[in-house]
Amino acid sequence: MKVEKISKRWRSFHAIWLSMVMLCFVQCKESSDGGDEKPVAYDPGKPVSVTGFLPKGGGAGSNLVVYGDNFGNDVSRIKVMIGGxxxxxxSVKGNALYCIVPSEAFDGDVNVYILDEAGEEELAGGEAPEVFAYERKWVVSDLVGKYYEVGTQFEEKEGPFDDCGAFKNMIWFTFDPKNPxxxxxxxxxxxxxxxxxxxRYVSYFRTPGIGRKTVILWRPDGDRDLLTAENHASDTRNAFYTFSRSSNFTQSQVINQVARGVNGAAVHPINGELYYSLYRVGVVYRYDLETGTNKVAFSNPFQSTAVFIVIHPSGDYAYITNYERSYILKSEYDHVNKIFRTPYPVAGLANSNGWSDGVGTSARLNRPVQGVFVKNPDYEEQGGDQYDYYFCDKENHAIRKLTPQGRVSTYAGRGNNGTNGYANGDLRLEARFNQPTAIAFDETRNCFYVGEQGNWIIRKISLEGE
Known part of the structure; x- marks a missing residue:
């Protein structure tokens, strides 16, 4: 996935440049208008023309200066259309006006219309000889689910996207590897x-007799059968179940492995062994799905914490997220012995909840949950790890990004240690989340899906218009 990037240096330069343009625009107009003379009103006896604009391109929210003739001096009587x-x-001063680029102005044609005194009927207008190069931005929108302002009105059901109710307690998303x-x-x-x-339909995945399902995975066999874990509180019960694809995931078989308090689990993408965490004992186990053998992979630094596991597509390492401790560790894979090694911190500092972007342990997280690896084509030339890691930072109400170099940044949502809400739009300026916990990346459609425990809906992060 290629995310559009603008460096801080460019943003500063752009702001300074635009300020100079606007200052020049005002000074030139004051000079041409004779200093204290009032700006000239629209003259119905003259045509309205649009000769150009600056800058030549940009995204929604960008500032735009449009040049031409006979725009008048009344903002309420001017309508500017960009890309329809x-x-x-x-503001306006006769032969130039200042406006803000709207969202989804994809076509880029620039038109200026003069309206009647009521601000309704178009009296005259002109079109620029060139088009504005509109740059699509990544934005947040709703995918599916009903947002309930009054929680007691909650409803959940099977049905089409516009009539399936809401989604409670989401914690893990996963794509069917055979059905994108x-x-x-x-x-x-x-x-x-x-x-x-x-x-565009939502249905139940029925799992009779299985209680709290914390993760859904896929077996490495040819059929890619579904595997789910149950988070229960018994020391004598099995925790893993396989649902066969041949039965359309309606028939299950229990895996003979007792486990209590399973929060996170993952299947190695190359060798196929299952790794899972136990809440109370602070241990990550390695279970061989073929032989049924089970052993400790490594000890987690803390007990009594939910641990979530996401393995890199190459299988070379895994991120081990300590939810209550608010930090992420990295465990490298021993390809010879086919087991993950003792992990070390790579993002956030244990027991130091907060919000700040930074490198490694200088960053601060607040109860991170699921993450997903996404290939970044910008890394192709430099070689090495090609994937960024996007994860839900639940109590910061944001989606964060962790690069292969260990830099943590806030990708979507306000962050700022607790600013939540429900709003769509620009990733940082407008979008608001409420306890995001589940995330998936759709490689086919080049977008993210985010599940929120606070808003009970699934959001979408994509390029405008897609």
């Missing part, structure tokens, strides 16, 4: 569900 969308006009149109939702004490992106 109405732009907010800020379907992803599964593990929701602990609520119903597991299946989202079909092609038919």
């Amino acid at each position: 969308k109405i732009a907010k006009t800020v 149109n379907q992803f599964y939702i593990a929701a602990e004490s609520s119903n597991a569900r299946v989202v079909d992106l092609e038919t």
Whole structure:
């Protein structure tokens, strides 16, 4: 996935440049208008023309100066259209106006219209001889689920995207490796569900007799059968179940492995062994799905903490997320002995909840949960690890990004240690989340899906218009 990037240095330069343009615009107008003379009003006896604009391109929210003739001096009587969308006009002085680029102005044609005194009918207008190069931004929108302002009105059901109710207790998303149109939702004490992106329909994934489902995985066999874990509090009960693809995931078989308090689990993408964590004992185990043998892979630094495991697509390492301790560790894989090694911290500092971007242990997280590796084509030339890691920072109400070099940044949401809400739009300026916990990346459609425990809906992060 290629995320559009603008460096801080460029942003500063752009702001200074635009300020100079606007200052020049004002000074030139004051000079041409004779200093204290009032700006000239629109003259109905003359045509309206648009001769150009600056800058030549940009995204939604960008500042734009449009040049031409006979724009008048009344902002309320001017309508600027960019790519068929109405732009907010800020100021005007006869032969130039200042406006804000609207969202989804994809076509880029620039038109200026003069309206009647009521601000309704178009009296005259002109079109720029060139088009504005609109740059699509990554934005947050709703994918599926109903947002309930009054929680007691909550409803959950099977149905199309516009009539399936809401989603409670989401904790883990996973795509079916043989069907890129379907992803599964593990929701602990609520119903597991299946989202079909092609038919735009939500159905239940029924797991009779299985309680809190904390994760949904896929076996490495040819059929890619579904594997789920139950988070229970018994020292004598099995915790893992396989649902066969041949039965359309309706028939299950228990795996003979007792485990209590399973929060996180993952299957190695190359060698196929299962790794899982136990809440109370602070241990990550390695279970061989073929032989049924089980042994300790490594000890987690803390007991009594939910541990989530995400393995890199290469299988070379895994991120081990300590939820209550608010930090992420890295465990490297021993390819000879086929087991993960003792992990070390790479993002955040144990027991130091907070919000700050930075490198390694200088960053601060607040109860991180699921993450997903996403290939970054910008890394191709430099070689090495090609993937960034995007993860849900639940109590910071944000999606964060961890680079291969260990730098943590805030990708979407306000962050700032506790600013939550429900709003779509620009990733940082407008979008607001409420306890995001589950995330998946759709390689087919080049977008993210985010499940929120606070808003009970699934959000989408994508390029505008996609």
